[in-house]
Amino acid sequence: MVDLPTAIELHGFGRDPVDRPELYMKSVIGPGQVDVDYGDPDHVFLVTVTQVPRVHLPTGDPLVTELDGVPVRLVDVELANHVTVVLEAVGPLADAESREYTAAFEAWAATGGQDGEPPSWPAERLAEVPYQLTDDVGTAYRMASGEAGGAEHPWRSVWHHLPTPPSDARLLRIAFPGSPVVELPLPPW
Numbered sequence: 001m002v003d004l005p006t007a008i009e010l011h012g013f014g015r016d017p018v019d020r021p022e023l024y025m026k027s028v029i030g031p032g033q034v035d036v037d038y039g040d041p042d043h044v045f046l047v048t049v050t051q052v053p054r055v056h057l058p059t060g061d062p063l064v065t066e067l068d069g070v071p072v073r074l075v076d077v078e079l080a081n082h083v084t085v086v087l088e089a090v091g092p093l094a095d096a097e098s099r100e101y102t103a104a105f106e107a108w109a110a111t112g113g114q115d116g117e118p119p120s121w122p123a124e125r126l127a128e129v130p131y132q133l134t135d136d137v138g139t140a141y142r143m144a145s146g147e148a149g150g151a152e153h154p155w156r157s158v159w160h161h162l163p164t165p166p167s168d169a170r171l172l173r174i175a176f177p178g179s180p181v182v183e184l185p186l187p188p189w
Helices: 004-013 092-110 122-128
Strands: 025-030 033-037 045-048 055-057 063-067 070-079 083-089 132-135 142-148 156-162 171-175 182-185
Touching (some): 063 122, 070 092, 083 092, 083 122, 092 122, 122 156
Antiparallel strands (some): 025 033, 055 070, 063 070, 132 171
8 A cells, every 4th residue: 555655755755765566657637637546446646736936035135144254145035835045155265165165076076086075065064054034923934955055156055944934924034143134025925
């Protein structure tokens, strides 16, 4: 029998790989609706796919903190299936550390990865930047996932928070220690 948690894991959202049953079929049965059948005699699954707009809130790129002398800006806040907060270190020190990272990565790659793990992205240090995400109706947001670094942005971190703001929320607030609270008006949701 394939239960709901197993079906979710079969779609690639579990921690451990799950073997797909021999009998497996999926088909589109309507706009945004997919029938998924694992051959269970008692039930099938209906997967609903909903298109959600991606809304970028105007942050103004404020400087929100410093990390070991490196200025950190709030470069984006996005609403979609979650609230995304994007931080990026800027300035001469960030640029110098990016160049150092690139050189270290190229040296590591030249060994074919024989020298252990690759160097860490500079942006991984942005996980040390504490902040609190709230709104004007008291929603408790929690960090759900994130990523740090990348070839184009070695000093950028992207953090996803749940839930999305409730429909009656009008203002999103992001508080960084020692900095003014960033208040962002929320569009009708």
